[in-house]
Amino acid sequence: MGKKFFPIIFLGLMLVLAACGGNESESEQSTEDKGEINIGLNNWAENVAVSNMWKVVLEEEGYTVHLTQVEKGALYTALENDDLDLGLEVWLPYTDEVFYEQYKEDLAWHKTWFSGTELGLAVPTYMENIETMEDLKANADQFDGKIVGIDAGASLMGLTEEAIGEYGLDGYELQSSSGPVMTAELGKAMEDEAPILVTLWKPHWVFAEYDVKFLEDTKKVYGEKEDISWVSRQSFEEDHPELTETLNSWQMDDESLGSLMNMIKEEEDAEAGAKKWVEENRALIDEWIKPLQ
The missing domain is CATH 3.40.190.100 (Glycine betaine-binding periplasmic protein; domain 2)
Known part of the structure; x- marks a missing residue:
């Protein structure tokens, strides 16, 4: 009896193990590391907020995200040298005009995500x-x-x-x-x-x-209202086309950005606050990340 049924039992065990192995592969594939993304972070409240928000979102999608604190001038140099991948806050046409003029041929300039600064x-x-x-x-x-x-x-x-x-x-x-x-x-x-x-x-x-x-700026030294966009190293879109499309679909207004900044301030930890905001705004996030799905 034992000898007669051994091949059947053994075959059954092999099928179970194969199925388990297949499930592990599927799980591993769903959380597969999609590579590293290096974001330049300057210490402005909204920059801290959106940089940490995208760190949370992209790590959920399988990326490894590093935030590097740099001043604005150093950000553009690092992007030009491929030491960073992204800068999420570019004010144009006035505030960052000097950087745009200097680096306009060397970096990739992308779509507006906030209007009316x-x-x-x-x-x-x-x-x-x-x-x-x-x-x-x-x-x-x-x-x-x-x-x-x-x-x-x-x-x-x-x-x-x-x-x-x-x-x-x-x-x-x-x-x-x-x-x-x-x-x-x-x-x-x-x-x-x-x-x-x-x-x-x-x-x-x-x-x-x-x-x-x-204070009213009658001489318009500070310029008119501006828009906020994002910038990347030159070859970023070629390396990450879906992520580029995702970031180009990103839109925020006073209410959404203000609530994100306030939550981070209340939590007193930028990443923890961003994570809580992402959980409470999942429908909005899901719209942005459709190209990654």
Whole structure:
């Protein structure tokens, strides 16, 4: 009996093992590593937000994603040298114009994902006597002659240096720091209802948190409203056509981007906040990533 049925039992076991092996292969294939994506990250609130959001989304899709913190100038150099794959925040036609002109033939410039930005100098709304850039000239003492800036290499800082010259703000010193340092100083000043003058941009979570206002830029040093797009190394689309199509279908507005930034701020951990936002906005994410499916 045992000898007679051994081949049948053995064949059955082999089929079971083969089936199990097939399931493992299918599982492994579904989570197959699609390669590494290196994203250049600068320390602006919305850049931190969208970079971490895409890290979460792409890692779910099987990519290995690295975020490298760089200043704006270094970002474009790294993309040109193929040391980075992506930069997710390009402000055009004004803020990043200098970088576009320098690298327009060496990098790949892609579609807009956010429309209608704004940037300039801002103060709390309780400073009722300061409404325009011209108002600053006679009120330097209120601010101790200090403009709280962000990263030294940011285009916003260069534009602010131009504004100091255009508006004759010789009594002011532009102090470089970082996005988080600037917002921390803004928050502390507003708790005390103290004067403060900062470089700021929109979209930014501070507009949901605090009552602040941009100063009217009558000379248009900071330009008109802009759009945010993304940039990649030259051969990125050839290497990752589906991912390029995915990123070109990505669209956000004040509500979606603001909620992402706020969730990251509340979580106090960028990746954890981004992951929570992705879970709560799965339908939107699924629309973006259809080319990857």
